Amino acid sequence: MSLDQTFLGRVYPPTEPYAVGREKIREFADAIGDENPVYRDAEAAKALGHPDVIAPPTFLMLLTLKADGQVVFDERLGLDFSRVVHRGQRFSYQRPVRADDLLTVLVKVAQLDTVDGNDVVTLQDEIRGATGELVCTATTTFVARADEAGDERTAGGRP
Template sequence: MNPEIQGRQYPPTAPYLVGREKVREFARAVQATHPEHLDVEAARAAGHADVIAPPTFPIVIQELTLRQLLEDETAGVDFTRVVHGDQRFSATRPIVAGDELTAQLTVTSVKSLGGNDMVTSESVITDADGEHVVTATSTLVVRAA
């Protein structure tokens, strides 16, 4: 793994339009049964424009940025040895169906521990107005050969 990628920032992703059915599918997959994730009227009654995504939904958008890192040959990440080590989300507001979101990844840390490499990155996810929605922080462990 190339330690010089620490601090590298990748270009913003193409906009991702959050669909109502994608939110519902994700909610069912993670067993998020709150009505605001599934029912438009329940979400509107709570003050939202449409159904809101479960708190872990940003992984869908973050995956687009992580793909940039994993496909970057200069990063030296051997995906066959990758284990997902940690995942965190820090949200400003919920993701709502109809949001058009863009994400930008920055590699915040590269280190070696016990013969394994660890790369931590932050994907800052913003809406169509450029306003912060959520930051997804992920640590990937690249197991030693």
């Protein structure tokens, strides 16, 4: 099933605010094996000019993947989730994510393509702070592999 091109440029409602906690930052840093003290120690972060601990650059994946689900699971788009893989993600920061930030994500369908029979969806996420300031723009690309002969899955398949 091909992607519904009318989705190009569509903007989804912002997510509920996410409160960035020091413990969540530490847990994420532990999970990725990054021992940088600015992710754990407020004094180390302050020594580098930050008001508090900051999050690793990929921390926002916690928020963007959930927000992107609004698009990926929107059956009207025609994306077969049973075939989706995460192709890539880029972050463009205006400032680091800090403990006690209250962030929301606004998702826009930036590009819809078909490459070698594979559906490719590129999303642009605006991550904003409590006052509406832009903290980061993330670009995420998903690929839904082309149907294989004899595969019994149907479009829109969700685990």
